[in-house]
Amino acid sequence: MLFTPIKPMLLHMGNNEEINDNPEWIYDIKWDGWRILLHKQGERIEAFTRHGNNVTAKFPELQEVGRSIQSHTAIIDCEGVVLRNGVSVFDDFAFRGRLSNTSKIQQATLTHPATFIAFDVLGTNKPHTNKPLVERKEILLSIIEPSNSLLITPSVTGNGNNIFQLTKDKGMEGIVGKRSNSTYKTNHRSHNWLKYKHFKVIDTVILGYKENPFTMLVGKQLSNGKCKPLANVEFGFKPEEKTAFREIAKQIVTKVERDMTWLEPRLCCKVQYLEKTNTGSLRIVSFKGFNFDKVPEAIN
Known part of the structure; x- marks a missing residue:
């Protein structure tokens, strides 16, 4: 699984009128960028899109990302974004994804700095996909030292309507609701994971x-x-x-x-x-x- 393309677990669209404040649900901010899977072993780190494309060369920031991951080995599910005043701007990250010229990529690390926002972990020195989400979140917190290039998405248990309103007020894309006991199933779209967007x-x-x-x-x-x-x-x-x-x-x-x-x-x-x-x-x-x-x- 390590350093090979993985098709991540996907979400269904939720009904905004049915956001659940049940404590059995965990809510994350939904960031607007590219779904990225980070693979790390020792000093080696690579990034793959949800479609399996290796985009490591496009993001020199990954060297700092690697240092932020305290585990020797890890596969981390995240969203690659460019943040402007705390809000992700899809076009700016897509611009980074289109670059192939080395000097332009290096310049873009200053004008369009990439941040990878982690929300799940598939494994470290052993697989974690069969563990419930609440445990995987704890593992994620224990292995990441946040930096400018790698952050952990804020999560709340229950109170989905509150965080949904907060993201609306801040002009963000929306939120993601996940059952706290959900396991991680690759190449699967689950009703245990729902996205709620501000249209x-x-x-x-x-x-x-x-x-x-x-x-x-x-x-x-x-x-x-x-x-x-x-x-x-x-x-x-x-x-x-x-x-x-x-x-x-x-x-x-x-x-x-x-x-x-x-x-x-x-x-x-x-x-x-x-x-x-x-x-x-x-x-x-x-x-x-x-x-x-x-x-x-x-x-x-």
Whole structure:
């Protein structure tokens, strides 16, 4: 298992209205970056993504990470992030992940310093995956000396609603709830691990659409009258909404390019999204209904 790709345990999406304050649940802050598995033995340390890619060379910070892990041998599950005022910024860590030039990587350790936030341990000198989460958390605390490059995520037992509100107030992604007795099952998505995210809803104008799969391109109208695309929306449509939309769209088609049908920017809809990128695009977007009372000029 050591220094070989591991598919980590994954979460299901939880219902924000059903966050459990039961003391049998442990809640962590959900950080927005890349899922990373750290492998350490002696002075050797390597980092793998959830898809099995070895990204060690991209993060010189891992040398400090290795010194922060007090155990000779360890496999630690964490989130790789770039923190800005205590909040993880997905785009900044993704920027780090795209770099391959050595000098640019070294420069980015100053402008986009990576931090690895640990939340679980799969093993040290022996496997821990069959131990309950509460015990694995204790092991994690005992083997990590926090540093600028390696932290342990804050956890609370019960009180899920309190930490959910706290992360919302701070503009964070959300929280993760896990049963305190849950074991760690690699390559498995478990209902014992649930993620709760803070989504936002905004009005947008529909700029065009594609079929196969059905996708709407939504955006906003700028002050100069032009439209800026914000997101491709694939999810959240009811069959009857697609049918009604196609009938309306026939009347406002401007041109068809390959698989894209462009429309006059007259029809508005609401979309739900998790966050905006640095360029203003929307991440993790779903359709939340048409807004026939809205006019494009009123969207900002």
